[in-house]
Amino acid sequence: MLRIPFARAALASALVVAPVAHAASDAELSQLHDEISALRQSYEARIEALEARVKAAEAAAERASEAQKANNAAAVSPAGNAAAVPPLATAPPSAPSAPGSAANAFNPAISAVLEGVYSNLSQDPKRYSLAGFGLAEDAGPGRRGLSLGESEITLAANVDPLFAGSLTIAYTPENTVSVEEAYGIATSVGNGIVPKFGRFFSGIGYLNEQHQHAWDFYDAPLAYQAFLGGQYGTDGAQVKWLAPTDQFLEFGAEIGNGDSFPGSARNRNGVGAFDVFAHTGGDIGSSHSWRAGLSYLDTRAGDRDTTQFDTSGNFVDTRFTGKSRLAIADFVWKYAPNGNAIDTNFKLQGEYFWSRARGDLTYDADGSFGLPQTATYGAVQNGGYVQGVWQFRPMWRAGLRYDRLNPGNPDYGANAPLLAMPGFYPQRYTFMVDWTPSEFSRFRVQYARNDIRPDVTDNEWFLQYILTLGAHGAHKF
Numbered sequence: 001m002l003r004i005p006f007a008r009a010a011l012a013s014a015l016v017v018a019p020v021a022h023a024a025s026d027a028e029l030s031q032l033h034d035e036i037s038a039l040r041q042s043y044e045a046r047i048e049a050l051e052a053r054v055k056a057a058e059a060a061a062e063r064a065s066e067a068q069k070a071n072n073a074a075a076v077s078p079a080g081n082a083a084a085v086p087p088l089a090t091a092p093p094s095a096p097s098a099p100g101s102a103a104n105a106f107n108p109a110i111s112a113v114l115e116g117v118y119s120n121l122s123q124d125p126k127r128y129s130l131a132g133f134g135l136a137e138d139a140g141p142g143r144r145g146l147s148l149g150e151s152e153i154t155l156a157a158n159v160d161p162l163f164a165g166s167l168t169i170a171y172t173p174e175n176t177v178s179v180e181e182a183y184g185i186a187t188s189v190g191n192g193i194v195p196k197f198g199r200f201f202s203g204i205g206y207l208n209e210q211h212q213h214a215w216d217f218y219d220a221p222l223a224y225q226a227f228l229g230g231q232y233g234t235d236g237a238q239v240k241w242l243a244p245t246d247q248f249l250e251f252g253a254e255i256g257n258g259d260s261f262p263g264s265a266r267n268r269n270g271v272g273a274f275d276v277f278a279h280t281g282g283d284i285g286s287s288h289s290w291r292a293g294l295s296y297l298d299t300r301a302g303d304r305d306t307t308q309f310d311t312s313g314n315f316v317d318t319r320f321t322g323k324s325r326l327a328i329a330d331f332v333w334k335y336a337p338n339g340n341a342i343d344t345n346f347k348l349q350g351e352y353f354w355s356r357a358r359g360d361l362t363y364d365a366d367g368s369f370g371l372p373q374t375a376t377y378g379a380v381q382n383g384g385y386v387q388g389v390w391q392f393r394p395m396w397r398a399g400l401r402y403d404r405l406n407p408g409n410p411d412y413g414a415n416a417p418l419l420a421m422p423g424f425y426p427q428r429y430t431f432m433v434d435w436t437p438s439e440f441s442r443f444r445v446q447y448a449r450n451d452i453r454p455d456v457t458d459n460e461w462f463l464q465y466i467l468t469l470g471a472h473g474a475h476k477f
Contacts, residue, residue: 108157111470113213115149117142120461123452127315130222130426131453132407133381134306134318134361136229136261141219141450141460147173149464150212152180162188168211180211180233192242202232203240203252204277204295205351206330210476216347217432218446218462221385222403223353226426227326229261232297234273248281248291262324262357263299273299281332281477286339291477295328305365309453310418317366318419320377322359328352332477343394350386355379363415375413382406387430395437401430424454442466 119125121144128140148171156166164187170180183198201209207224208231220230236256243249258272259265266272275298281291304320329352336345361377364370383405391397404427412419428451434444443465450458 108155109471110153110155111468112153113151113211114465114467114469115151115213116147116465117149117218118146118463119144121458122460123456123458128458129307129309129315129452130226130405131309131421131424132410132426133226133405134308134320135225136306138230139225141458143173149173152211152213158187159184162186192244194240194242196238196240197236199233199235200238202234202254202256202275202297203238204232204254204275204297205328206291206293206332206349207351208232213466213468214476216349216387216389216397216399217401217430218444218464219448221351221387221401222405222426222428222450223351223383223385226381226383226405227262227353227355232260234258234260236271236273248279250279252277252279258299261304262297262301262326262355264301264304266300266302273297287337288333288335289477290331290333292331293329295330297324297326297328299324301359308419310363311421312418314369316364316369319362319365320357320359322357322377324355324357326356327354334477341391343391345391347389348386349388350384352382352384354382357381361412361415361419363418371418373415373418375415377410377412377415379408379410381408381410395435397434397436399430399432399434401428401432403428403430421454426453427451440468 119142121141125141125143129135150173151171152168154166154168156164158164164185166181166183166185167179168181170178172178179199181198181200183196183200186195189195201211203209207215207220208228212220212231224230234254234256236254238252238254240250240252243251253274253276255271255274257265263273275296277293277295279291279293281289283289300323302321306318306320307315308318310316331350333348334341334345335347337343356379358378359376360374362372362374364372383403385401385403387399387401389397389399404425406425407421409422410420428448430446430448432444432446434442436442444462446460446462446464448458448460448462450460452458
């Protein structure tokens with residue numbers, strides 16, 4: 001009797017519980033469907049945002065592509081080698097995706113070049129002079145003994161989709177700090193046109209635009225010392241155009257303040273100097289490449305201070321006011337078996353300088369000898385160098401360089417008995433060996449026999465190290 005009511009109660013309970021369980025299951029399924037739908041919408045939104053950022057990056061890269069190619073033109077070997085320009089960030093600004101992303105919006109490439117040298121010089125560098133040439137203050141072999149060398153720090157980045165910028169701070173052996181380069185580049189002009197503005201090394205010649213640590217020898221050729229004061233920089237504007245041709249063809253023009261040697265700082269409005277240049281090059285087979293160029297510089301000087309020796313052997317100050325014109329022809333040829341420069345390669349390089357100056361020259365400008373005298377001055381001078389560098393095994397190179405200057409027959413006017421030194425041609429023979437264990441370090445030993453004046457030879461020994469830290473771009477062709 002008790003079993004029947006119990007069975008009925010159990011059956012009733014089951015009939016009641018079953019709908020409740022079924023209802024609970026439907027609610028859970030509905031919740032899961034909602035969660036899946038929410039996740040799908042979230043991921044679709046994120047994917048759409050990422051796709052939008054990719055499209056923006058591709059569009060910005062396409063706009064900057066031609067401008068970046070033109071900016072790197074001098075650095076890209078006709079065989080396709082990378083150029084030496086400051087490393088610029090290539091990613092355009094993107095929309096913030098998380099709080100705090102603005103803190104990383106400015107992220108420049110930062111590099112430092114640490115350089116040091118030991119110099120052993122047989123002649124006093126404070127009295128360095130080349131017969132027949134008035135030299136700028138910074139020209140010459142530098143100080144004796146141990147010194148820091150010229151070290152530098154560079155920051156470079158894209159500013160926005162329209163502009164990029166670069167800043168290089170230089171530290172000299174004399175413990176001075178200077179702004180070596182500080183310029184902006186318009187990256188979006190297109191059609192192979194790249195404007196640059198600010199402070200920069202001029203594009204004239206071959207070696208001038210390269211930083212000192214990228215040179216194949218420790219010091220600048222004599223022609224650079226005599227005609228450009230070591231290296232020609234300017235505050236102004238530059239425009240380059242890379243022609244859309246199979247052969248590398250580049251044209252450029254610059255205007256500047258003209259403060260740098262062979263010009264000088266002048267208190268006047270307008271442009272102090274201008275120059276133009278053209279470069280061309282190409283490949284010959286898979287193992288050879290070349291580049292050649294012509295440049296022209298026109299500048300003026302007002303009371304430009306220089307130093308030189310007179311006919312009595314006195315080291316005197318001179319001062320020039322007038323106009324200077326300079327033309328440069330340069331040529332570079334490179335050889336690497338089948339284009340592979342890792343094991344062995346050879347580089348032949350040379351430049352020829354032609355200069356013409358007209359104006360007034362003051363002898364004993366500071367009055368040290370009590371004989372200050374100003375007279376008319378005119379000179380047509382030339383000079384140049386040729387050098388070869390052979391990498392005879394991985395990490396090891398050897399180089400030879402020959403420099404020669406022709407002072408011509410300067411017209412010193414009334415100062416001729418004091419300064420004229422006809423018939424002497426300054427020249428120098430240089431030999432170097434360097435070891436490059438990686439692209440970030442180099443150690444060099446260099447010797448030079450420098451015939452700077454009649455019966456005066458400077459025997460110069462240099463031991464140099466170069467260490468590169470951070471993101472540093474490849475060097476120019």
